[in-house]
Amino acid sequence: MIETLNAELAGFVELHGEGRVLEIRMVKPKVNAICRRLSRSIEQAALFLQESGDYQLGILTSAHDRAFSAGMDFNESVSSDGDGGVGAIKGGFGGITRLWDLKKPLIAAINAPAIGGGMELALACDLIVMAEHAYFQLPELQRGLLPDGGGLQRLPRRIPYNVATAMIWTGERMTAAEAMSWGLVHRTAPAEELRALAFSIAHKMALDAPLAQQAFKEVLRNIDGMPDRDAMEIRGDSGPEYQAFARMLASDDMLEGQRAFLERRPPKWTGA
Known part of the structure; x- marks a missing residue:
C-alpha cells in the first residue's frame, strides 16, 4: 500500500x-x-x-x-x-x-x-x-x-x-x-x-495503548481554552466530540492494560 x-x-x-x-x-x-x-x-x-x-x-x-x-x-x-x-x-x-x-x-x-x-x-x-x-x-x-x-x-x-x-x-x-x-x-x-x-x-x-493515545489527543484538543472546572467535568459521554474517549473507556485494551500491570507483563493491545 x-x-x-x-x-x-x-x-x-x-x-x-x-x-x-x-x-x-x-x-x-x-x-x-x-x-x-x-x-x-x-x-x-x-x-x-x-x-x-x-x-x-x-x-x-x-x-x-x-x-x-x-x-x-x-x-x-x-x-x-x-x-x-x-x-x-x-x-x-x-x-x-x-x-x-x-x-x-x-x-x-x-x-x-x-x-x-x-x-x-x-x-x-x-x-x-x-x-x-x-x-x-x-x-x-x-x-x-x-x-x-x-x-x-x-x-x-x-x-x-x-x-x-x-x-x-x-x-x-x-x-x-x-x-x-x-x-x-x-x-x-x-x-x-x-x-x-x-x-x-x-x-x-508506540508502546502506549493506541486508543488511550487517541483519546488523549482528542480531549486535549477539546478542552483547550476551557476553565479548569469545566474541563474536569469531561467524560466519555460528554458529547459526540469525545468518541475516542468513549471508545477507550469501553475497550478491552483498558482492562488489558490494568491486567498486564498486575501480572507484571507487557500488555497486548488490540485496538479494541
Missing part, C-alpha cells in the same frame, strides 16, 4: 514505515514551499496514517537540508483565488493545520529551518524535536500577511504570550536552544542524530 501511495505522492511526499511508525517525509524541491499539491499530499499521507491498522503514529520531516519548509509558495499564491489556493480539502494550509479528524499523534522532526508555514506545520503536530542548528521564524508581517495557519492561534498558547507575539512582530528567528528553553521543543540533537532521536521517541510512544 505504501508503494502505491508513494507513486501518487511522488515529488512531494515520501512515506517510510518502521514498525508501528509512519515517517512522512516532505521532498518537494528545493525547500518544501507549501503549495496546493504539497498540502494535499501531506493531508493524504496523514489520512492514510489515520485509517491504517499498521501504523500507530507518524513523524513529519523533510528530506532537504536547506529547510524543513520555507513556508508558503508565493509563486502559486500570488496568482490564486481568495483562499490563497494552497490548502488541502480537509486539512487546510499545509494539509494538517485544520485536520481535526486526525486522532493519531504526529511528531515533527525539524531537521532544518522551519519558516512561516513550515513552523505552522510543526505547531500542528503533537510533539516537536529539532536539530540544534535549525530555527523557527514567522516573517509573515514583513511579507504583507498574517501567520494565520496556526502561528498566531497556536504559538501564544504554547509559549509566553509576549515571547510569541514579539516573534511575529519582529520576524526574528527563534533558535532550537531558545525553543527548547521556552518548552516549545521536547528535545534537540545534532542534525545527524535527529532522525534516530525522533524514531526512539516514536517507538517508545
Whole structure:
C-alpha cells in the first residue's frame, strides 16, 4: 500500500514505515514551499496514517537540508483565488493545520529551518524535536500577511504570550536552544542524530495503548481554552466530540492494560 501511495505522492511526499511508525517525509524541491499539491499530499499521507491498522503514529520531516519548509509558495499564491489556493480539502494550509479528524499523534522532526508555514506545520503536530542548528521564524508581517495557519492561534498558547507575539512582530528567528528553553521543543540533537532521536521517541510512544493515545489527543484538543472546572467535568459521554474517549473507556485494551500491570507483563493491545 505504501508503494502505491508513494507513486501518487511522488515529488512531494515520501512515506517510510518502521514498525508501528509512519515517517512522512516532505521532498518537494528545493525547500518544501507549501503549495496546493504539497498540502494535499501531506493531508493524504496523514489520512492514510489515520485509517491504517499498521501504523500507530507518524513523524513529519523533510528530506532537504536547506529547510524543513520555507513556508508558503508565493509563486502559486500570488496568482490564486481568495483562499490563497494552497490548502488541502480537509486539512487546510499545509494539509494538517485544520485536520481535526486526525486522532493519531504526529511528531515533527525539524531537521532544518522551519519558516512561516513550515513552523505552522510543526505547531500542528503533537510533539516537536529539532536539530540544534535549525530555527523557527514567522516573517509573515514583513511579507504583507498574517501567520494565520496556526502561528498566531497556536504559538501564544504554547509559549509566553509576549515571547510569541514579539516573534511575529519582529520576524526574528527563534533558535532550537531558545525553543527548547521556552518548552516549545521536547528535545534537540545534532542534525545527524535527529532522525534516530525522533524514531526512539516514536517507538517508545508506540508502546502506549493506541486508543488511550487517541483519546488523549482528542480531549486535549477539546478542552483547550476551557476553565479548569469545566474541563474536569469531561467524560466519555460528554458529547459526540469525545468518541475516542468513549471508545477507550469501553475497550478491552483498558482492562488489558490494568491486567498486564498486575501480572507484571507487557500488555497486548488490540485496538479494541
